Amino acid sequence: MVICCAAVNCSNRQGKGEKRAVSFHRFPLKDSKRLIQWLKAVQRDNWTPTKYSFLCSEHFTKDSFSKRLEDQHRLLKPTAVPSIFHLSEKKRGAGGHGHARRKTTAAMRGHTSAETGKGTIGSSLSSSDNLMAKPESRKLKRASPQDDAAPKVTPGAVSQEQGQSLEKTPGDDPAAPLARGQEEAQASATEADHQKASSSTDAEGADKSGISMDDFTPPGSGACKFIGSLHSYSFSSKHTRERPSVPREPMDRKRLKREMEPRCSGNSVAQSPPSSSLTATPQKASQSPSAPPTDVTPKPAAEAVQSEHSDASPMSINEVILSASGACKLIDSLHSYCFSARQNKSQVCCLREQVEKKNGELKSLRQKVSRSDSQVRKLREKLDELRRASLPYLPYLSGLLPPSHEPPKLNPVVEPLSWMLGTWLSDPPGVGTFPTLQPFQYLEEVHISHVGQPMLNFSFNSFHPETHKPMHRECGFIRLKPDTNKVAFVSAQNTGIVEVEEGEVNGQELCVSSHSVSRISFAKEPHVEQITRKFRLNSEGKLEQTVSMATTTQPMTQHLHITYKKVTP
Numbered sequence: 001m002v003i004c005c006a007a008v009n010c011s012n013r014q015g016k017g018e019k020r021a022v023s024f025h026r027f028p029l030k031d032s033k034r035l036i037q038w039l040k041a042v043q044r045d046n047w048t049p050t051k052y053s054f055l056c057s058e059h060f061t062k063d064s065f066s067k068r069l070e071d072q073h074r075l076l077k078p079t080a081v082p083s084i085f086h087l088s089e090k091k092r093g094a095g096g097h098g099h100a101r102r103k104t105t106a107a108m109r110g111h112t113s114a115e116t117g118k119g120t121i122g123s124s125l126s127s128s129d130n131l132m133a134k135p136e137s138r139k140l141k142r143a144s145p146q147d148d149a150a151p152k153v154t155p156g157a158v159s160q161e162q163g164q165s166l167e168k169t170p171g172d173d174p175a176a177p178l179a180r181g182q183e184e185a186q187a188s189a190t191e192a193d194h195q196k197a198s199s200s201t202d203a204e205g206a207d208k209s210g211i212s213m214d215d216f217t218p219p220g221s222g223a224c225k226f227i228g229s230l231h232s233y234s235f236s237s238k239h240t241r242e243r244p245s246v247p248r249e250p251m252d253r254k255r256l257k258r259e260m261e262p263r264c265s266g267n268s269v270a271q272s273p274p275s276s277s278l279t280a281t282p283q284k285a286s287q288s289p290s291a292p293p294t295d296v297t298p299k300p301a302a303e304a305v306q307s308e309h310s311d312a313s314p315m316s317i318n319e320v321i322l323s324a325s326g327a328c329k330l331i332d333s334l335h336s337y338c339f340s341a342r343q344n345k346s347q348v349c350c351l352r353e354q355v356e357k358k359n360g361e362l363k364s365l366r367q368k369v370s371r372s373d374s375q376v377r378k379l380r381e382k383l384d385e386l387r388r389a390s391l392p393y394l395p396y397l398s399g400l401l402p403p404s405h406e407p408p409k410l411n412p413v414v415e416p417l418s419w420m421l422g423t424w425l426s427d428p429p430g431v432g433t434f435p436t437l438q439p440f441q442y443l444e445e446v447h448i449s450h451v452g453q454p455m456l457n458f459s460f461n462s463f464h465p466e467t468h469k470p471m472h473r474e475c476g477f478i479r480l481k482p483d484t485n486k487v488a489f490v491s492a493q494n495t496g497i498v499e500v501e502e503g504e505v506n507g508q509e510l511c512v513s514s515h516s517v518s519r520i521s522f523a524k525e526p527h528v529e530q531i532t533r534k535f536r537l538n539s540e541g542k543l544e545q546t547v548s549m550a551t552t553t554q555p556m557t558q559h560l561h562i563t564y565k566k567v568t569p
């Protein structure tokens with residue numbers, strides 16, 4: 001492998017000039033900030049450095065180097081930025097210098113991007129990108145990692161700790177074409193080795209690019225896998241740009257996908273929840289058999305390798321490119337849909353659980369309502385039973401009474417007694433007297449009604465004024481002889497007396513006297529023999545009743561006097 005300086009108008013390359021006078025330093029691919037500084041300083045248009053791109057020590061000030069090691073290797077400071085360039089020169093020295101010459105060489109070798117037909121990084125490929133590019137080497141598709149970067153390297157000349165810079169003799173080299181021819185031959189031989197070594201990679205099931213789809217597929221949903229597969233396309237596209245300049249592409253791709261996928265995914269993952277299964281942990285390039293060496297060792301006689309502190313762990317340029325790639329970012333942005341979909345799915349699951357819970361509660365409530373309805377129905381049935389028990393005749397009466405429930409029309413026959421109709425209550429209490437008795441008081445309730453018949457119905461119910469215990473009770477009918485004022489008063493008393501009184505109604509006064517009095521055989525003595533009654537509606541609208549009687553021991557004497565007030569309309 002030939003190490004050339006990537007600077008414009010610089011022809012320094014490996015093995016040229018005085019030994020160790022010039023060292024070569026890799027671009028700080030892993031330090032994007034410093035890489036930008038380097039690229040600005042280099043001022044190469046449409047050119048992207050790779051891990052095979054170097055700048056020689058002539059472009060750095062002396063203070064850019066911290067020290068020299070015992071073996072005289074230069075050590076570039078981690079913060080060093082190249083500043084010495086001859087950009088205005090078209091050429092420097094005989095035979096052409098630097099970039100222009102190498103471009104010509106590359107074109108002669110047929111390694112333009114157009115020929116590859118797989119896209120390019122820029123309009124031109126630098127000589128450093130094409131160090132190993134030539135028709136012969138392109139036929140060799142596989143390279144072992146061990147051979148990747150050290151085809152002509154003597155292990156002892158490599159600083160494993162630093163080994164990314166190379167020293168060689170400086171100055172123009174008239175024999176450069178010959179040297180390049182030798183180098184290319186060496187590269188071809190190396191490529192053959194690479195091809196041999198890479199067969200194991202194919203045997204492992206990788207695709208033609210050496211990249212398995214699974215390598216780009218973060219664990220997760222099918223959508224994530226699909227989006228992940230887009231990365232493979234992105235990588236493939238990016239890697240195609242590398243193909244002309246890096247003949248050992250399969251292994252580089254293999255390494256590339258290992259290095260790039262996490263970082264590329266990490267762009268989006270950094271914005272995603274850490275718990276996401278899509279979170280990718282960047283995998284640091286290891287010294288695994290598939291990983292390329294971290295240094296490039298020149299031929300021992302003329303070259304030395306020196307590492308750059310900031311680039312001690314080699315990083316593929318694709319990593320830098322893809323990490324900033326719009327396509328990659330765009331693809332990564334698709335993962336947000338995965339996360340969003342997962343979030344939505346999670347929310348849907350949560351909502352579904354809530355709905356199921358609510359449905360359970362609703363079912364429970366419906367059962368309670370059903371039980372309540374059943375209880376209400378049973379209570380209504382009990383209530384109906386109680387009503388029937390307390391008023392067993394009510395349904396029958398309801399069926400017999402007029403639908404309007406209006407009181408029956410007063411029979412005109414009893415119209416002269418209509419002033420007696422109604423419910424009356426004693427007011428004040430009635431007074432009982434008789435020669436054989438101590439005066440007493442009593443309460444009495446009177447109901448005088450009709451049902452449309454030519455008669456009035458009556459009931460007199462007396463109570464003790466203090467104890468309210470029932471006392472004397474009687475009921476019967478008052479009839480009027482049609483078209484006369486003659487009245488018959490028929491009564492049955494709880495004392496076992498049955499009597500018929502007759503009389504006249506005159507205005508609002510009714511006077512009747514006993515026509516016949518009968519009693520039970522075991523009626524208490526003294527027996528009543530005559531009874532007279534007088535009803536009148538007084539000026540106050542009260543009903544008054546006076547009862548006189550004659551017994552077997554006492555002549556006709558007043559026994560009762562009471563005034564009622566009407567309590568119904």
Ligand code: HEM
Pocket residue numbers: 432434436437440442462463471472497525526527528531547549551553559560
């Ligand atoms: C028209 C209806 C009534 C008749 C025919 C009647 C008849 C009699 C007779 C014959 C006696 C027995 C008198 C005696 O022992 O010498 C008596 C007693 C008595 N009556 Fe009447 N009575 C009538 C209405 C009432 C009423 C409405 C009361 C009200 C509470 C009443 C309360 C009493 C009392 C307290 C005694 C005395 C003790 C008793 O023998 O039970 N009577 N009645």
